[in-house]
Amino acid sequence: MAAISTGPIPSSTCQRFKLPWPRRSHSLKCSVRASLASTPLKAKNQQLKIGDSEKTVRIGVLGASGYTGAEIVRLLANHPYFAITVMTADGKAGQPFGSVFPHLNTQELPNMVAIKDADFSDVDAVFCCLPHGTTQEIIKGLPEQLKVVDLSADFRLKNIAEYEEWYGQPHKAPKLQEEAVYGLTEIYREEIENARLVANPGCYPTSIQLPLMPLIEAGLIELRNIIIDAKSGVSGAGRGAKEANLYTEIAEGIHSYGITKHRHVPEIEQGLSGVANSKVTVSFTPHLMPMSRGMQSTIYVKMATGVTTDDLYHHLIATYENEEFVKVLEKGVVPHTRHVRGSNYCLLNVFEDRIQGRAIIISVIDNLVKGASGQALQNLNLMMGFPENTGLDYQPLFP
Numbered sequence: 114m115a116a117i118s119t120g121p122i123p124s125s126t127c128q129r130f131k132l133p134w135p136r137r138s139h140s141l142k143c144s145v146r147a148s149l150a151s152t153p154l155k156a157k158n159q160q161l162k163i164g165d166s167e168k169t170v171r172i173g174v175l176g177a178s179g180y181t182g183a184e185i186v187r188l189l190a191n192h193p194y195f196a197i198t199v200m201t202a203d204g205k206a207g208q209p210f211g212s213v214f215p216h217l218n219t220q221e222l223p224n225m226v227a228i229k230d231a232d233f234s235d236v237d238a239v240f241c242c243l244p245h246g247t248t249q250e251i252i253k254g255l256p257e258q259l260k261v262v263d264l265s266a267d268f269r270l271k272n273i274a275e276y277e278e279w280y281g282q283p284h285k286a287p288k289l290q291e292e293a294v295y296g297l298t299e300i301y302r303e304e305i306e307n308a309r310l311v312a313n314p315g316c317y318p319t320s321i322q323l324p325l326m327p328l329i330e331a332g333l334i335e336l337r338n339i340i341i342d343a344k345s346g347v348s349g350a351g352r353g354a355k356e357a358n359l360y361t362e363i364a365e366g367i368h369s370y371g372i373t374k375h376r377h378v379p380e381i382e383q384g385l386s387g388v389a390n391s392k393v394t395v396s397f398t399p400h401l402m403p404m405s406r407g408m409q410s411t412i413y414v415k416m417a418t419g420v421t422t423d424d425l426y427h428h429l430i431a432t433y434e435n436e437e438f439v440k441v442l443e444k445g446v447v448p449h450t451r452h453v454r455g456s457n458y459c460l461l462n463v464f465e466d467r468i469q470g471r472a473i474i475i476s477v478i479d480n481l482v483k484g485a486s487g488q489a490l491q492n493l494n495l496m497m498g499f500p501e502n503t504g505l506d507y508q509p510l511f512p
């Protein structure tokens with residue numbers, strides 16, 4: 114694919130779409146999207162599920178003073194149906210959002226308050242951009258009808274014992290965990306559309322599962338010997354001050370961390386094992402890069418007997434050919450993190466290894482967009498009955 118298109122999907126493309134996996138639907142709803150593309154705003158609002166067709170969806174951003182919260186605010190500035198009515202912070206509660214993020218001081222926004230002081234009676238949906246372990250507690254105090262997209266890891270792992278083992282703390286809302294739908298949009302659209310609570314995936318798991326899930330489901334790669342070497346920009350660690358994230362600790366070098374014990378391992382293995390129908394284990398080593406945003410996962414796989422890199426490539430092309438945000442590049446073209454900066458794209462490619470029978474897959478995303486707030490918005494669009502690309506038509510910022 115030479116260029117990324119974000120325009121409406123032509124109806125001919127929709128008709129050509131073949132479902133690669135039985136359990137998901139191509140709910141970009143091509144015909145709906147094509148017809149909405151030229152429809153005036155008022156008519157578009159009739160798509161709302163929340164009752165009053167004239168009403169905008171009222172959004173709460175919990176953790177608005179953090180990186181993913183700020184990214185939600187940036188993306189929503191372009192959203193025709195979502196308006197922010199509540200914003201919360203912790204240490205920065207009481208401060209105007211514009212004083213914390215002056216570059217985003219372009220829209221009328223409520224002041225940031227502590228969660229305990231927030232009034233959720235005028236809110237239809239919330240993005241929870243809070244540290245791990247916080248949402249489990251807070252969400253129990255929110256009105257039950259609220260739709261929630263949680264960006265933390267609180268509801269990602271289905272197995273509570275596994276959560277407690279990897280996160281080292283008891284799960285505070287196991288009942289809600291049962292209800293949560295895993296928000297890897299391209300894979301679980303149908304479930305997300307009907308969900309009240311979506312657990313947005315981690316950034317590393319997003320970049321890794323998007324290429325591996327279809328290949329595993331199709332039986333094209335072996336379930337053993339999957340090696341993932343991943344690299345992240347420092348914003349992945351959040352805005353809170355930590356010695357390890359000082360400029361002097363990060364600049365002019367890279368280092369691995371979480372070797373063999375990063376908490377994204379069980380999330381990745383849960384997803385891959387789910388499509389494989391048997392236990393998949395991976396070697397996963399993340400690295401911190403001297404850049405503010407961006408993520409690359411380089412994945413080494415052994416192909417099943419008789420399978421070639423061409424087979425992997427064409428299967429990924431077929432799987433994602435009508436996806437707006439996941440693109441397989443032309444053969445030989447190397448995805449760069451610079452090619453996705455500020456956008457919701459995941460760019461993929463497959464390369465032949467010089468070791469026979471092995472292939473190298475490269476996947477890049479912006480950790481704050483497809484890896485967090487962009488995918489969260491994609492999910493809430495679906496949950497509210499909107500085309501999932503609404504407010505997400507940002508082209509990558511290059512160079």
Ligand SMILES: NC(=O)C1=CN([C@@H]2O[C@H](COP(=O)(O)OP(=O)(O)OC[C@H]3O[C@@H](n4cnc5c(N)ncnc54)[C@H](OP(=O)(O)O)[C@@H]3O)[C@@H](O)[C@H]2O)C=CC1
Pocket residue numbers: 175176177178179180181182201202203204205206228241242243244245247264265266314315316348349350351352353480481484485
């Ligand atoms: N950064 C990334 O690339 C990604 C992050 N995530 C996840 O998204 C979530 C948010 O991440 P990120 O935005 O980077 O984090 P930040 O540290 O940048 O922001 C955290 C936010 O939560 C608020 N907060 C902190 N402690 C509490 C508390 N006890 N009660 C209520 N609010 C609190 C902070 O308020 P204040 O500033 O006022 O202290 C701030 O608004 C995390 O769970 C993270 O793991 C997921 C994918 C990618």
Ligand SMILES: CC(=O)N[C@@H](CCC(=O)OP(=O)(O)O)C(=O)O
Pocket residue numbers: 264265266314315316317345346347348349350351399401484
């Ligand atoms: C650079 C960096 O520190 N990154 C974070 C991952 C951020 C993320 O995607 O996900 P969570 O929501 O699971 O925290 C880390 O390795 O813990």
